[in-house]
Amino acid sequence: MTMASLSGRKTITSSGTIEPLGTGSVHGLLYIKALAANTGIMEIGSSGTAASSGYQLSAKEELLLYNVEDLWDIWVDSTVNGEGVCWIRLRAR
Numbered sequence: 261m262t263m264a265s266l267s268g269r270k271t272i273t274s275s276g277t278i279e280p281l282g283t284g285s286v287h288g289l290l291y292i293k294a295l296a297a298n299t300g301i302m303e304i305g306s307s308g309t310a311a312s313s314g315y316q317l318s319a320k321e322e323l324l325l326y327n328v329e330d331l332w333d334i335w336v337d338s339t340v341n342g343e344g345v346c347w348i349r350l351r352a353r
Contacts, residue, residue, distance in 0.1 A: 266348070267346065268346070271342060275343075281336055281345075282332065283332055284330070288327070289350045290348075291323070292325070293322045293323075293346050294317040294344075295319065296320050298338075298340070301316050302339075306335060314335075
């Protein structure tokens with residue numbers, strides 16, 4: 261079994277506007293980490309997540325999600341303009 265990894269970043273230009281994490285497929289584990297330079301809170305959730313109702317991450321905090329199918333299933337918002345998260349997926353081929 262080999263592992264394929266893919267990583268990226270998502271920056272929210274305008275706080276209060278939820279955006280999908282990305283466009284690729286995951287089919288496995290997904291790690292999401294709030295960027296170290298963030299001063300506000302990142303909100304992680306589904307497409308209906310409002311700015312203050314998602315799973316909250318402060319700077320450097322992480323979230324591990326199991327059985328994620330696609331990056332566009334995960335939505336992100338920030339309480340501060342221009343802040344974001346980085347992410348990495350691991351899956352078996």
